[in-house]
Amino acid sequence: MSSDSLSIDIRLIRIGDAHVVRREGLMCGSISEVESDIRAFIASKHERVLLVRSSEKPIALVKLFVRDRHNYSASFEYILVNEIVNDTDLLTRIMDEVLHYCFIDVGLHKVSTLLTPKNIFWEPLLVSANFSQEAILKDEVKENDRFVDAGLFSLLSPNYLGRNVCFVPFQRGILAVYGSQEFVTKTTFYHYGDKVEDEYTRAIADYKELLDESGCFFPRGSEVYGIDHQSEIDNLPKELGVAYTQLREYFSKHIERFDVKVDISKSTEFQRLVWNEIKSIPYGATRSYEDIALSIMNGDRNIAKKLTRAVGSACSENPIPVIIPCHRVIGKDGKLVGFSGGVDFKDFLLQLEAFPMTIL
Template structure:
């Protein structure tokens, strides 16, 4: 953080007279994370705010948010910053807290008279929990504070949806534009992943300890009446149609969270395998090497490893990869689910 720019624009005036010392203290404290918010104008970076997380609790996976924007009447030459810019900056802080730092709950206490901050928090879907008497000391006097909070599972623009089927559920992680990951979970088993588990509990398909309820539980029917990010909802609909044998291909915008260039080439090639068709690792290696058998033989193991790391099963149909001798080979959802999917596509039967 550039202390001179922050000091010039008087962004941290509410909390310190010594900006360099404040910044050094923040950087040396593992329980505090601060960031600057900037705009690019005329190819120059224009600072317009400082935001951060404080009082991080590893046990509770919680933190308090702070945001400081300059008073335009005091700060002189400032970029043209709208409420939308400030809201976007705070939303970025929430995404960082929930999905990079795996924080479960973010809270913020503001003066009850701070209407501008309240608009930002409400625009970011934070909910007011309480008004605390004389909780803040501002301008030489105590004032009441409005306590706002948001849970990771309540964040509306990036979440996890679930689609039940005979052998379990498919978890779909993404936002309004793209799907980043799909995973399988079995009925009666714990849901893995902080966000996946928290959303499963909030939607009622898992108990308070994060164990999925049994097949046929009424909570699964309610999933399609709930609100999820747009692309997650679209993926839920298409996967449900797939399991009902009303769809054989997908139109989902998917982008894996990770993957080397080679892995992505493998996943792209696997994605060309049609519904109801199977190929072997050797077949995929041959496709990638233009039919060079020697090169393909050397590549087969790497192809298998890439399929094992596929973050988008079903959408990238690695379940259609079988052994050269026709045997079922590894699958992230387990061989029982793989067998079910292959039979579902090839023969239209559901194995018990």
């Protein structure tokens, strides 16, 4: 069976794992000693031990050392069963799970690890995951009765390729776009000068030097927005990079349609019906909420009238405005209502699509 077909899961170690981790050689000593060590791990404020399983079989332990009480920075090391040391695909998947736990589940800002002659096989995997080498530490670790140098490799949350945020400046503000290698999950509008309240978004925007000392976006036209776009794309998850490129082209009036994979799996069936119908509205056109209800109800006007408010709610709950163009849905009387980003942004997007020249 190939490693690609094996399921991988990761969780904190438990007392009940003592027998299996000892049997697989992941921890040494008697059962009582292993149980005692696990109890110490569980009680520790600064050390966490993760059990990695493949098809329910333990294949690795990951020791995570949290260096500060705010959970911003941590180092980690792996203990592997011998038979997977040369399985690059499986090691990559293990590392992906560990990084997801660190950055998404725990909310760390920085993770680091040491490479020595004993575990140097991790180096190409770390590099491909966007880690950078910070230093070579002289005689840092003792291996085989000798002190050896260790390479210190680290990865910051803003450079994590599993999930990230990019920022697309345009004529009226900034669109924050969230996504992963596979999907775009959310877009959020900000005005120039807005304070970024969300901690995760603020940390990444600050790393990209888009915020002033008070945590607000710099004014329109500031030189911080003249970034190297290719460099930005290179440090984004694949599908997020696609979205970044296409949104820049959209705001510059170079494209009218998006070819971006979105994740709306947490929505209801009705919301998905509404959003899919909205995606069919042509660039520069508008539909009323009742028009959308009429389409998804196959022309039944009586039912459509009853669903108009529900359609409006689905539009306001759209997590990915612009890419799912709910700005093209307006009131029956032509009024601009019900846009999560704010009516001013809705008005701008409609004008952008209505006129042949770029709006300044």
